[in-house]
Amino acid sequence: MRTAAAPKFYETKKFKDNLKQTIIFIVLLAGSVLVLSPLWWMISTSLKSPAEIAQYPPTFVPKEFHFSNYVEAWKTAPFTRWAMNTLFIALCGMAGSVLVNSLVAYAFAKIRFKGRNALFIVVLSTMLIPGFVTMVPQYILFSKLGWVNTYLPLIVPAFLGSAFFIFLLRQFMMSIPNELIEAAVLDGANHLQIWWHIMLPLTKPALITVAIFSFNGAWNDLLGPLLYINDESLYTLQIGLQTFKGTVQTQWHYLMAMSVMVLLPVVLLFFFFQKHFIEGSNIASGTKG
Amino acid sequence: MIQRLLAGERVLRKKEKTSRRRMSRQTRENIFGYLFISPWIIGFLGLTLGPLLFSLFASFTDYNITSRMNFIGLDNFKRMFTIDDLFKTSLWNTLYYVLFSVPLTTAGAIFLSVLLNQKVRGMKFFRTLYYLPAILSGVAVYFLWMQLLSPSTGLVNTFLAWIGIEGPAWLFDPEWTKPALLLMKMWSVGGGMLLYLASLQGVSASLYEAADLDGAGVMQKFFYITLPMISPIIFFDVLTSTIGAFQIFQEAYVMTENGSGGPGNSLLFYNLHMWNNAFEVFDMGYASAMAWLLFIVVMVLTIINMKLGKKWVHYEGEIINENCRSTEVL
Numbered sequence: 001m002r003t004a005a006a007p008k009f010y011e012t013k014k015f016k017d018n019l020k021q022t023i024i025f026i027v028l029l030a031g032s033v034l035v036l037s038p039l040w041w042m043i044s045t046s047l048k049s050p051a052e053i054a055q056y057p058p059t060f061v062p063k064e065f066h067f068s069n070y071v072e073a074w075k076t077a078p079f080t081r082w083a084m085n086t087l088f089i090a091l092c093g094m095a096g097s098v099l100v101n102s103l104v105a106y107a108f109a110k111i112r113f114k115g116r117n118a119l120f121i122v123v124l125s126t127m128l129i130p131g132f133v134t135m136v137p138q139y140i141l142f143s144k145l146g147w148v149n150t151y152l153p154l155i156v157p158a159f160l161g162s163a164f165f166i167f168l169l170r171q172f173m174m175s176i177p178n179e180l181i182e183a184a185v186l187d188g189a190n191h192l193q194i195w196w197h198i199m200l201p202l203t204k205p206a207l208i209t210v211a212i213f214s215f216n217g218a219w220n221d222l223l224g225p226l227l228y229i230n231d232e233s234l235y236t237l238q239i240g241l242q243t244f245k246g247t248v249q250t251q252w253h254y255l256m257a258m259s260v261m262v263l264l265p266v267v268l269l270f271f272f273f274q275k276h277f278i279e280g281s282n283i284a285s286g287t288k289g
Numbered sequence: 290m291i292q293r294l295l296a297g298e299r300v301l302r303k304k305e306k307t308s309r310r311r312m313s314r315q316t317r318e319n320i321f322g323y324l325f326i327s328p329w330i331i332g333f334l335g336l337t338l339g340p341l342l343f344s345l346f347a348s349f350t351d352y353n354i355t356s357r358m359n360f361i362g363l364d365n366f367k368r369m370f371t372i373d374d375l376f377k378t379s380l381w382n383t384l385y386y387v388l389f390s391v392p393l394t395t396a397g398a399i400f401l402s403v404l405l406n407q408k409v410r411g412m413k414f415f416r417t418l419y420y421l422p423a424i425l426s427g428v429a430v431y432f433l434w435m436q437l438l439s440p441s442t443g444l445v446n447t448f449l450a451w452i453g454i455e456g457p458a459w460l461f462d463p464e465w466t467k468p469a470l471l472l473m474k475m476w477s478v479g480g481g482m483l484l485y486l487a488s489l490q491g492v493s494a495s496l497y498e499a500a501d502l503d504g505a506g507v508m509q510k511f512f513y514i515t516l517p518m519i520s521p522i523i524f525f526d527v528l529t530s531t532i533g534a535f536q537i538f539q540e541a542y543v544m545t546e547n548g549s550g551g552p553g554n555s556l557l558f559y560n561l562h563m564w565n566n567a568f569e570v571f572d573m574g575y576a577s578a579m580a581w582l583l584f585i586v587v588m589v590l591t592i593i594n595m596k597l598g599k600k601w602v603h604y605e606g607e608i609i610n611e612n613c614r615s616t617e618v619l
Binding site (some may be wrong): 019021024025027028031032035036037038041042045053054055056057058100103104106107108111112113114116118119122123126127128129131132133134135136137138139140141152157160161166190191192195202216219220221222223227238241242245252255256258259262263266269270274277278 | 306314315318319321322325326327328329331332333335336337339340341343344347354401404405407408410411415416417418419420421422424425426427428429430432434436437441442443444448450458479483529532535536538539542543560563564567568575576577580581583584587588591
């Protein structure tokens with residue numbers, strides 16, 4: 001296609017595009033190193049000996065791999081128990097979040113009841129209230145109910161709906177055609193049946209998003225257990241890890257090994273459900289759905 | 290006679306029944322609606338509105354869990370501004386953090402999303418990778434950063450040493466503790482990035498083509514097309530991250546000795562101070578007053594944000610339609 005007046009090769013659009021792409025690729029690659037290096041450092045430290053950690057200048061790859069750090073760290077405290085406790089709370093909370101928020105979202109999306117829009121604005125505005133404002137009275141409430149040192153304060157709120165999840169699920173449900181519901185009504189179904197037989201299966205991607213987010217939230221929650229749990233046998237991983245720091249202050253190899261193990265389920269969940277994580281955030285932005 | 294009466298009654302009853310059924314369609318919708326949202330209503334009354342009103346009331350008392358609630362007027366609020374020096378420190382620390390973290394993370398997230406919106410090989414991989422830190426949180430991550438920021442043997446100062454900079458003592462130097470937390474925050478900027486990415490993909494390519502024809506440069510296109518088109522999301526992100534930044538607590542609680550607030554109280558954030566008042570010395574009245582002041586500050590800022598937002602948030606017809614469809618009441 002070259003003619004006599006053709007531009008020199010480095011002036012062509014194709015070359016410029018390629019150059020731009022290469023530069024961006026290199027920038028992104030360099031950024032990846034920055035993003036990943038903390039994680040690399042965590043794993044590398046978790047495999048070092050205490051002497052090597054204190055050494056200057058620091059090493060990037062451990063001279064000797066002390067895999068036993070992981071076993072020893074896990075044995076320093078009842079971590080198995082704490083992991084089970086955390087799993088139990090997270091799974092209960094997940095079940096509550098998925099069922100209740102979907103029920104509430106269905107009402108806001110598809111049932112035309114009086115005052116619906118006004119109430120939905122109330123739902124949204126609760127997202128603006130800093131959690132700390134309600135924390136003290138909630139603590140007093142739960143302690144008067146005798147719930148301190150039980151898992152109830154950590155699980156029950158999940159069964160009472162969360163503004164963010166209601167919003168996310170409602171956004172998703174709005175995109176499901178009303179005709180489907182009208183047809184079911186003609187067939188004599190009530191809303192409970194429609195929700196269970198039609199809505200739940202159709203909103204599965206959004207429900208998975210809610211499930212993952214709520215699991216992650218419960219797994220990483222420090223504040224709740226810190227407030228309500230006193231007995232060591234009832235500790236969650238986060239609070240266990242937090243107190244672990246005080247007792248084993250300088251033993252960074254153990255601390256990092258524990259950190260890797262606590263983060264591992266979250267990372268695995270992320271890679272397994274990566275698509276849903278990313279879609280979930282997109283739905284939440286309100287630009288899609 | 291009796292039979293007739295009975296028959297008539299039956300007819301009447303039947304009529305009543307059908308008319309009730311006809312009338313009840315809306316009533317039934319109402320019943321189902323309120324039944325379905327009842328968990329949220331219970332939660333709202335019990336865990337939000339009730340506590341909100343309780344803490345408002347408690348803020349005018351000297352409540353400490355064991356005592357009666359004695360009404361002491363505005364004494365709690367007076368105490369904040371006159372007696373409690375740590376209050377001012379904590380307020381200043383928090384404002385510092387909000388003031389820097391919100392613009393930095395917003396700009397960082399936008400920059401990253403524009404980069405990740407280009408057509409480059411392996412983009413899906415890069416997006417996943419940059420998002421990864423955003424899902425990692427909790428105590429383990431704080432421990433990791435304490436290790437990374439370790440003055441002599443940490444990774445951050447090792448990097449800095451390579452380029453000839455002697456890194457500060459970070460968490461041990463009162464002047465560098467807050468920048469240390471900002472650095473940590475920047476690592477997980479991927480969460481916001483994803484919001485912007487979704488929004489960028491909605492920007493019509495024809496706008497850029499038109500700008501190309503007019504000979505616009507990269508920067509011009511960014512400032513005159515990209516930014517205005519994604520401004521509704523910027524607005525949303527600034528609003529939520531401001532509210533979030535005011536709530537900074539866990540980082541400081543975990544990364545300082547026993548939640549003390551770090552060297553020279555440099556990490557004593559508002560919520561940490563409030564927490565100590567509420568759950569260390571059980572001064573619930575004072576903590577409630579602090580909570581309400583924070584609530585008012587956040588509300589005022591949100592309202593200012595919304596008023597200012599009207600000036601710079603750009604709603605293209607297309608976007609308005611899109612938003613109306615998906616959020617209806619908004």
